[in-house]
Amino acid sequence: MTTQPRFTDLDRPAALIAALPAVLGFVPVHSLVLVTLDRGDIGPVLRVDLSAALTAGTEHFAAVVASSCPDAAIAVIVDENMPDCSACASDHLDLADRLAESLDGHAITLLAALVVDRVTPGGRWRCADGCGAGGVIDDPESSPLAAAAVLEGRRLYGRREELEQVVDIVDLDHCDRLAEQIARHATGDPTPAAEAVRLALRMAAQVGAGTDPDDAEVAVLACALTDPRVRDTLYALAVGERAAEAEALWTRLARLLPQPWRTEALVLVAFSAYVRGDGPLAGISLEAALKCQATHRMAGMLDQALQSGMHPRQIRELALTGYRTAAQLGVQLPPRRAFGQRAR
Known part of the structure; x- marks a missing residue:
């Protein structure tokens, strides 16, 4: 989990997804990333690997999220195998539903669940519930948070393994x-x-x-x-x-x-x-x-x-x-x- 400075594009999924490498310090792949919200601003951000165990049980993950007492959250599922049609992504929808239920048990509202194939230039996103919204993400290197990280002297890594x-x-x-x-x-x-x-x-x-x-x-x-x-x-x-x-x-x-x-x-x-x-x-x-x-x-x-x-x-x-x-x-x-x- 990490905390970040103020971010103002919470209503723009393309910008929010593009900011994730600057928030996490590396480019997430095959991950569930949860962006928490506190009084309308970005709070702690959590990331876990996608796995069958995660889909089967999101309660522990939700409990960790609840420790920072956020009002709401936005889920971003990063899956390089994202199906071509939103109606085909039943696994993503199932994960989003289970996560929403677990968060609700802690009085945290899941505002949206987004799916993206890759958090790099040209990456494509859409909503997990087949609402029809979607598009190309913004360039992560042009994210305001990425610029702030560089000014602070932080290095951004291409993979989590590079940070380790x-x-x-x-x-x-x-x-x-x-x-x-x-x-x-x-x-x-x-x-x-x-x-x-x-x-x-x-x-x-x-x-x-x-x-x-x-x-x-x-x-x-x-x-x-x-x-x-x-x-x-x-x-x-x-x-x-x-x-x-x-x-x-x-x-x-x-x-x-x-x-x-x-x-x-x-x-x-x-x-x-x-x-x-x-x-x-x-x-x-x-x-x-x-x-x-x-x-x-x-x-x-x-x-x-x-x-x-x-x-x-x-x-x-x-x-x-x-x-x-x-x-x-x-x-x-x-x-x-x-x-x-x-x-x-």
């Missing part, structure tokens, strides 16, 4: 070598929290400048991430002037570290992405973190917040704890930045 690769482990052999190095370091005295935070700041600057982190330093920082004081302080970097450098380091660590240390890097990526309004990357990172450690407290909290459509400004308030902890440790963090400006 942002935090996937890149080199299993390197990961195994790091596991041995981390295990050796963990047998010694723990690194003082203040020293670990300063190390993270130096490493972030190096990665931001295009330099790969040193394995020995990676091992030190990985062990230090198990210290709550270090973790709490590092979350604060997401709202600082060097947030982009910090996120680059967390992303690099997520692709390098073995378990269980990788989980902490994934949650740092998720927090940083969420703070700047990148729901897709936050969601992918949290999904990976919870697969690694289902009971991770921060991951679970952020996932619940994202699922319920909590605004990034509310998440930013959590970073204040990091600044207080840094002050207690005697570490000076980069100044907080005014949001609406790109982090350096």
